[in-house]
Amino acid sequence: MQAFPRSTTVTRTAVVVPPSLALPVIESAFPRRLHPYWPRLQENTRLWLLEKRLMPADKVHEYADGLCYTDLMAGYYTSAADEVLQAIADYSAWFFVWDDRHDRDIVHGRAGDWRRLRHRLHAALDAPGHHVHHPDPLVAGFADTVLRLYGLLSRTWNLRFARHFHAVIEAYDREFRNRTEGYVPGVEEYLALRRLTFAHRIWTDLLEPSAGCELPDAVRKNPAYRRAALLSQEFAAWYNDLCSLPKEIAGDEVHNLGISLITHEGLTLEEAVDDVRRRVEECAGEFLDAEQDALRLAHDIDDGTARGAELGAAVRTCVDAMRNWFSSVYWFHHESGRYMVDNWDDRSTPPYVTNEAAGEK
Known part of the structure; x- marks a missing residue:
């Protein structure tokens, strides 16, 4: 099933969810929504993947729409301006391609390729304008998305985003070493690492440009706001683990x-x-x-001043998006070809990836 292009609310779906993965609370308490820009978003991100050479043309043609990467973002940041959602969706599509390159580098023992890519991504994060024409499409594509995201809010937000994504890159490096060594982290160690590799803080940071307002530390670090944000991200990461378990066991993850x-x-x-x-x-x-605690925070912030009204409205928009994340993640896992391992010729090798180490030829 594809997302519904003519509606921002989805109440029924033709997807059959396996009983072991079905969550009645999501299907009943978290109605699905979709940004009205979605049809153009899907088309534009597909063209962007081609333009930036992030996937071979044949794989973009055959798999891009069915992977539903744009559906995931269009179901999350439903209040974002069209150009903001486009920047986020392209960045999200890049993230999935990067994740696949990381996996293939591990599978094929390309430690040197991964090390070079890791350093280049750190450099592109700090100076994206200097890397938009890099010969490695993954570095150039990353620089393009970061440059666009950096134009949405202030330099303070940019520095925070960069700090958070530097930590994600390093967490991916830890994953590379763990998999190379066959090391399975303990439960608590894994949960801490997962918050980084799933980029909890990044998706939470992106709530702000989608709401059109940068939140001050006093709001972002308020326990009510942080708890709602963390729960939405933990749900997404752990549900991904639940749905990915067969794929990852097959791939010696x-x-x-x-x-x-x-x-x-x-x-x-x-x-x-x-x-x-x-x-x-x-x-x-x-x-x-x-969610109710976070909404009470938004009410308290809205103190009758213009600034209070702006921040209160932004918090409500961000909390609304946190709620969207539950349904968007849930249905994504049952619609995206990324998780349909039973349909793959080789359960350990996704058909939409290429095994070459781009940029190292």
Whole structure:
């Protein structure tokens, strides 16, 4: 099923969710929404992937729409201006391509290629304008998206975004070493690493340009706001683990909450699936309470001044997007070809990736 291009609210879906992955609380308490710009977003991101040579033309033609990367963002930042959503969606598509390159570099033992890419991404994050024509399409594409994102808010926001993404790059390096060495992190170690590799802070940072307002530290660091944001991201990361477990076991992965539970807590596969599912359901339930606390914060901020009204409205928009993340992530995992391993010729090799190390020829 594709997203619905003519509506911003989706109440029914033709997708059949496997019972082991079905979450009634999401289907009942988190109605699905979609940004009205979605049809053009999908088309423009597909063209951007081609223009930046981030995927071979045949793979873009055959797989890009079915991977549903734009659907995921269009179901999250539903209040963003069209050009803001486009910048975020292109960045998100880049992120998935980067994740695939990272995986292929590990599988094929390309430690030198990964090391060079890691350093180049750090450099492009700090000076994107100097890297938009880099010979490696992944570096050039990253620089293009970062440059666009940096134009949305202030330099303070840019520096925060850069600081948070530098940490993501380093977390990916830790994953590279872990997988190369066959090291499975313990549960708590994994959860801390997952918050970085899933880029919790990045997606939360991007709530602000989507709301058209940079939030001061006093708001962003308020426990009510932070808890709602964290729960939405934890849900997404852990539900991804739940849905990705067959793919990642087939690919000899070591980074999955289920794999850590099996390795370090002695759980069977069935018990691990039940444990991850319980955590996911608890995130959704706890968010409903955290959401009300965050909305009360927005009410308190709106103190009758113009600035208070602006910040209160921005917080409400951000919290609304946090809510959207639940349904968008949920349906994405059942619509995207990224997780349909049973349809792949080789369950350990996604058909939409290329095994070459681009930029190193």
